[in-house]
Amino acid sequence: MKDISVTLKDTYDGATTDEAGNYSFQTSEKGNHILVFTNPRFVEIEKSISVGNENLSINSELKEQISEIDAVTITAGSIEASDRKRATVLLTPIDIYTTAGADGQISSALNYLPGVQKVGENEGLFIRGGTGAETKIFIDGSLINNYFTNSVPGIAGRDRFNTSLFKGNIFSSGGYSALYGQALSGVLLLESVDLPATTSYDFGISPLFASANYQKLSDSKTYSYGASLGYFNLGLVQKILKYNTDFSKPAQGFGGDVNFRMKTKSGGMFKYYGSFDTNQMAVKSQSLEPEYDKTKVDLNASNQFHNLSFKQKLGSYLLNAGTTISFNDSKLNFATIKNETETPQTDFDTKGNYFNLKTVLERKLGKISAVRGGMEFNNSHDTNNFGQDHNDLISSFFAETDLGFSNNFSAKLGLRAENSSYLHQTNFAPRFALGYRFTKNLTGSLAYGIFYQNPESKYLNSDAPLSFQRAEHYVFQLQQNIEGRNLRAEIFYKDYSKLIKTVGNQYVQTAINNDGNGFAKGAEIFWRDRKTFKNIDYWISYSYLDSKRDFMNYPVSLVPNFAAKHTLSVVAKKFVTEWKTGFNLSYTYASGRPYYDIVSQNQTNIIRHEGTLKDYSGLNFSLNYLPNIGKKDSKAFTVLVLSVSNILGNKNVYGYNFSNDGLRSSAVVPPVNTFVFIGAFISFGVDKTNDAINNNL
Known part of the structure; x- marks a missing residue:
């Protein structure tokens, strides 16, 4: 040796x-x-x-040193970005802010990773043939029931949470841990920041919004508190840019948050974060019905969110506990317009109260093995003005163990059990994963799991007996890391069963049974390179997806209208140190998705029209300039941002709406083809210039 x-x-x-x-x-x-x-x-x-004086011959057999740093990490189905020493850093907060076209949103930046479908008309993460509702998002281990803002049909909601709130994330597109449930397709795990580096003031200003943030760090550096306020209004931008959407009331809103963080004497961490926001807009469009000139939908919504988390070592154990509470109120008013006279048609007033409580206890076993277990309770209460009053308590218990057999071979075994008070049923979901290092830089991972999810409450408008929706995941990954270069290749298969079937109209769908099924299979490649070209960081991702589903109101098994067979994304970034300027490009191509006009006749669903959308294509550009403002030692940091989305002005189409008789249609398109953003962000109290430069090199 x-x-x-x-x-x-x-x-x-x-x-x-x-x-x-x-x-x-x-x-x-x-x-x-x-x-x-x-x-x-x-x-x-x-x-x-x-x-002595004679020659000696001494032999020895060496045993491999078990090391947490050297041990192989199971990564099948997941991409992790955090400050953990074993993390494969692929998408950090600075990556998100400097990805052209992401608009500083975590969910938008994830669209440039393999496995995520480009869907512009609805909010959510559409992963490997799954709907946006089949991906769940967690903050410090606790479920966020309302991550996205409320929206109107055809216009996607935005992230509610500021990206700077989080220091890392783990994105799993399949085969994830038994600690997380109620998600058929994937999970996004967000880890919030701890104590700030120093006391600071932050301001942001642009034609779209104004914001201010204050963070105070105690002299002892053991606790901090802070607050922020923000207001946005798209009215001015809509007058400058040529919008496809007629906003009779421009999208606007007001919000704020408060936070408190405290480090305990024994090294634990207590965090509180609370936020509120309001969101209003009104949209007019040409009516597809000949008896009306236009239709109008008016949104007025508000949301509150509170999160408490606690992490503490208790002897040989590590305790993680957290809870989230959110309140959501959304009012959608539909009206018709004839000869400039507005007539109310339908009102949707929905309210939701959500509570999540989760506790995890973990114990290390040696250097690279561990066992953990815990419980989770998630209660949802949804009501609307149509008499629906849905209440469900999902009680979950889980256990999981990491088994490190050597630095080159590890396994993860887990089991999750859930009980739904609404469905009056219990499920058991086993999970396991294996990781093996073939060479110094090449590792392989295999993951399998069974996943369950309750039907969405908005479809539960009848007494039809329903059960958990079910999916099985099979994921195999090869990954190679060599000095600033990362190559990942995955193949996957997902088998869906017990999907809900519905009947209804374009406004209300009602679940009638769990007879739906489907599959999704495909291959993905991700390549990131920070070394080949000086001061250039770029990545390329490609996804191939073959998926069909017989679910919702589909009369037969069909390719889902949110699934593109081919998706290609390219992101490139270059920071010019002498100019203190970052240049960022991104490009996305997606082959045309299918579209359907499906209606219910005598409780039977039929397809009146179907076809394929044209291919999606979008090139985005952003520039980040760090000027010198104030005195050299003033500890001020300024970023000027210019961002242009879909710089070539491609006229992308997301789908089609059809008239009641099916004789007329209109395209669902982005609110604006090319969007331009200009803004300034100023911080006082800490100079982040060097960090911003170093993170871009």
Whole structure:
């Protein structure tokens, strides 16, 4: 075995083994000594020897050193970006802010990773043939029931949470841990920041919004508190840019948040975060019905969110506990317009109260093994003005173990059990994953799991007996990391069963049974390179997806209208240090998705029209300039941002709406083809210039 150091203890005499494991050296020492065999990868061996005048031949068998840093990490189905020492850093907060076209939103930046479908007309993460509702998002382990803002049909909601609130994320597109449930397709795990580096003031200003933020760090650096306020209004931008959408009331809103963080004397961390926001807009469009000139939908919504989390070591155990509470109120008013006279038609007033409580207790077993378990309770209460009053308490218990057999081989075994008070049913979901290192830089991972999810409450308008929706995931990944270059290749298969089937109209769908099914299979490649070209960071991702589903109001098994067979994304970033300027480009191509006009007739669903949308294509550009403002030692940091989305002005289409009789249609398009953003962000109290530069190199 090569490069084993062999020395006489407490002397300078020794040698290093060659490729065959042989070594030799001379010494002037005599008598009893200790011969030491050392190498960072192996457990140190000491052998007692007696040195005389004769030659000695001493052999030794070395045992591999078990190390948390060297141990193989199971990554099938997931991409992790955090400050953890074993993380494969692929999408950090600075990546999100500097990705052109992401608009600083975590969910938008994830669209440039493999497995995520480009869907512009609805909010949510559409992963590997799954709907946006089948992906759940967690903050510090607790479920966020309302991550996206409320929206009107055809216009996607935005992220409610500021990206700077989080220091890292784990994005899993399949085969995820038993700690998380109620998600058929994937999970996004967000980890919030701890104490800020110093007291600071932040301001943001643009034609779209104005914001202010204050963070106070105590002199003892053991606790901090802060607050922020923000207001946005698209009215001015709509007058400048040519919009496809007629906003009779421009999208606007007001919000704020408060936070408190405290480090305990024993090294634990307590965090509180609370926020509120309001959201209004009104949209007019040409009516597809000949008896009306236009239709109008008016949105007025508000939301509150509160999160408490606590992390603490208790002897040999690590306790993670957290809870979230959210309140959501959304009013959608539909009206028709004839000869400029507005007539109300339908009102949708929905309210939701959500509570999540989760506790996880973990114990390390040696250096690379661990066992953890816990419980989770998620209660949802949804009501609307149509008499629906839905209440469901999902009680979950889970256990999981990490088994490190060597630095090159590890396994994860888990089991999750859930009970739904609404469905009056219990499920058991086993999960397991394996990881193996083939060479120093090449690892493989295999993941399998069963996943369950309740039907969405908005479809529960009847007494039809329903059960959990079910999915099985199979994921295999190969990953190679070599000095600033990362290559990932995955193949996957998902088998869906017990999907809900519905009947209804374009406004209300009602679940009638769990007879739906489907599958999704495909392959993905991700390549990131920070080394080949000086000061250039780029990544390329490609996804192939073959998926069909017989669910919702589909009369037969169809390719879902949110699934594109081919998706390609390219992101490139270059920071010019002399100019203190970052140049960012991104491009996305997606093959045309299918569209359907499906209606219910006599409780039977039929397809009146179907087809394929034209291919999606979008090129985005952004520029980040860090000017010198104020005195050199003023600890001020300023970023000027210019961002242009869909710079070539491609006229993308997301789908079609059809008239009641099916004779007329209109395209669902983005609110604006090319969007331009200009803004300034100023911080006082800490100069982040060097961090911003270094994170872009």
